[in-house]
Amino acid sequence: MRSLGKHLVLEFYDCRANFLSNPSKVEEVLVGAAKAAKTQVIKTVFHHFNPHGVSGVVVIAESHLAIHTWPEYKFASIDIYTCGQEVDPWKAYHFLKEKFKTKNATAMELKRGILNLPEEKILHKPKK
Secondary structure (H helix, E strand, O other), X not given: OOXXXXXEEEEEEOOOHHHHOOHHHHHHXXXXXXXXXXXXXXXXXXXXXXXXXXXXXXXXXXXXXXXXXXXXXXXXXXXXXXXXXXXXXXXXXXXXXXHHOOOEEXXXXXXXXXXXXOHHHHOOOXXX
């Protein structure tokens, strides 16, 4: 079934705790994942919580990647939402899994915008 977008809901367990508490490292990895999926990065916003944890968003022309980390539990929850047929969010998933060195990951894909449109109407490319 065709859809406007794909939304991956990820949970990463047993990650490197010190990595999950470093906002610049988390941002670097999420931007790398966006690039691995062949997306166009527009803007990033990341915040470090006291005493630990990071939340952040990478806005892409094709939608977004978002993360929240719990270093004290070695856990990260991540959303990857992409639209269009040119990008592959699963490439971002594999990139993140490797960089966070997760020992246990779950992933669920949701189809977004199932509108029963003719194929040519949903095969748009984002403006650069």
